[in-house]
Amino acid sequence: MSEFAFGVGTALWLGILTSISPCPLATNIAAISYIARKVGNARQVFLTGLLYTLGRTLAYLVLAFVLVASVLSMPQVSLFLQRYMHLALGPILILVGMFLLGLIEMNLGGGGMGAGLQKRVDAMGMWGSLLLGIVFALTFCPTSAALFFGSLVPLSLTVNSMVALPAIYGVGTAVPVIVFAVLLATSAQSVGRAYNVLAKVEWFARTATGCVFIIVGIYFSLKYVFQVI
DSSP: OOHHHHHHHHHHHHHHHHHHSHHHHHHHHHHHHHHHTTOOSHHHHHHHHHHHHHHHHHHHHHHHHHHHHHHHTSHHHHHHHHHHHHHHHHHHHHHHHHHHTTSSOOOOOOOOOOHHHHHHHHHHGGGHHHHHHHHHHHSOOHHHHHHIIIIIHHHHHHTTOSSHHHHHHHHHHHHHHHHHHHHHHHOHHHHHHHHHHHHHHHHHHHHHHHHHHHHHHHHHIIIIISOOO
């Protein structure tokens, strides 16, 4: 498997894991429910979910593009990363893995919706979901911040991908949101059942990912930093 293909698969998984983490998942359901409360049919509810998803995807794509492009556009920094990024990748993966396993805690501000944003979203109708997706994507929860800044951005830098991997990450975050939009359009009770199932799946997925990150991080550190294997 090529380095880029591995990066694509990893970015997709990171996006899915981000979206099913408790804070983003609850935020996504609340946002879609808030926007969809005024629409009249299932089709519009589904379109609301798609617009919200598009907003989140665009936000992640633009932010990652700006960060990666800014770094790669500076010759000295780009050359430094080409030489030493593989040395930092191991410790970064270990730290992110420890966070996913709950061994490290990080507190960030919550992603509530202020009165001003609420009025603007209401005024925009169904299109307000696009704005809400952008705003909530940029209001990072601890888990989404760790996965985005600690995993996706370094991965994009490693494979020199300013667009493809961030876009794939955005698609990954979109999958569970679209599922919940469909469930909300058909039956509100289905959302509750799916949420409970995903809450259990998320724990196993996050734990497994954290363990893999630590193992790979230790391997990279032993190989590239300490050069013992």
